[in-house]
Amino acid sequence: MAPLTDRTFTDIAALMHAAIGLSLGPAKKDLVASRLAPRIERLGLAGYDDYLARIGDGQDHAEFQVAIDLLTTNETYFFREKRHFELLEQTLAQQAPAHPVAAWSAAASFGDEAYSIAMVLADLQAQGRIGRDWSVLGTDISDRVLRAAREGIFPADRLREVTQPRLKRHCLRGEGDCEGLIQVHPRLAAQVRFGWLNLCEPIEPLGPFDVIFLRNVLIYFDAATRRQVVDRVLARLRPGGLFFIGMAEGRVQTGCRLQVLGPGAFRKLG
Numbered sequence: 001m002a003p004l005t006d007r008t009f010t011d012i013a014a015l016m017h018a019a020i021g022l023s024l025g026p027a028k029k030d031l032v033a034s035r036l037a038p039r040i041e042r043l044g045l046a047g048y049d050d051y052l053a054r055i056g057d058g059q060d061h062a063e064f065q066v067a068i069d070l071l072t073t074n075e076t077y078f079f080r081e082k083r084h085f086e087l088l089e090q091t092l093a094q095q096a097p098a099h100p101v102a103a104w105s106a107a108a109s110f111g112d113e114a115y116s117i118a119m120v121l122a123d124l125q126a127q128g129r130i131g132r133d134w135s136v137l138g139t140d141i142s143d144r145v146l147r148a149a150r151e152g153i154f155p156a157d158r159l160r161e162v163t164q165p166r167l168k169r170h171c172l173r174g175e176g177d178c179e180g181l182i183q184v185h186p187r188l189a190a191q192v193r194f195g196w197l198n199l200c201e202p203i204e205p206l207g208p209f210d211v212i213f214l215r216n217v218l219i220y221f222d223a224a225t226r227r228q229v230v231d232r233v234l235a236r237l238r239p240g241g242l243f244f245i246g247m248a249e250g251r252v253q254t255g256c257r258l259q260v261l262g263p264g265a266f267r268k269l270g
């Protein structure tokens with residue numbers, strides 16, 4: 001296959017930026033070439049130009065989804081950056097909100113984060129700290145991860161940070177052919193919903209939420225897009241609500257007033 005030319009790379013980068021805010025600088029050219037090459041070969045296309053023509057005309061939604069999956073990463077696991085879940089638990093236990101608690105995992109990937117939040121909320125409910133009408137919404141741009149998230153079945157390794165008592169309370173262990181797999185208990189899954197949402201487009205009226213996790217997705221965006229996404233997401237958070245970004249994602253630029261609670265953890269001020 002002919003190498004990826006600068007021109008085709010620039011066009012692919014512009015397409016991805018316009019569609020999902022993905023920021024692909026010149027340094028990402030080799031990465032884009034190596035991630036797309038096996039797919040282009042598999043489809044029997046002549047090269048990168050043909051692939052761009054295929055995903056660029058807006059007709060082939062399924063292939064566009066494949067391209068998104070190839071160019072972003074869905075890496076996630078339960079209770080990733082554990083400190084955020086401790087903060088969530090402590091804060092809600094203290095606040096003991098009277099209204100139904102609503103949480104949003106805004107780049108949910110396979111759902112590990114949304115189900116981790118659900119475990120914390122279910123335990124707070126069992127302790128009588130919050131009511132039973134709590135809910136968790138998980139959204140993502142990838143149809144593939146959302147399908148898996150709705151199934152709620154995971155390789156056991158992804159739950160390595162879940163404590164044994166929590167595993168016992170909220171999960172079912174696979175046996176026989178399903179050895180090594182863990183299913184989120186249907187009782188817990190019933191309070192978690194998943195839906196498709198592009199953070200780079202205006203968000204339909206959602207929420208308001210008490211808690212928003214927007215973790216490990218801002219890294220894909222350039223500074224201007226980041227700020228737009230953060231402002232858009234924070235508009236859906238109640239004053240006093242908790243907001244989390246990835247611990248390594250740096251500062252948040254926003255017009256909203258935030259109190260810093262720790263690395264990547266904030267409270268929205270009124």
Ligand SMILES: C[S@@+](CC[C@H](N)C(=O)[O-])C[C@H]1O[C@@H](n2cnc3c(N)ncnc32)[C@H](O)[C@@H]1O
Pocket residue numbers: 020021072073074075076077080106107108109110113139140141142145197198199200214215216217220246
């Ligand atoms: C690395 S995962 C983060 C998963 C989880 N939040 C965590 O921290 O473990 C990033 C997710 O962001 C999603 N994503 C990328 N661009 C997006 C966009 N514009 N809108 C919504 N989701 C997006 C990807 O599909 C991917 O599943």
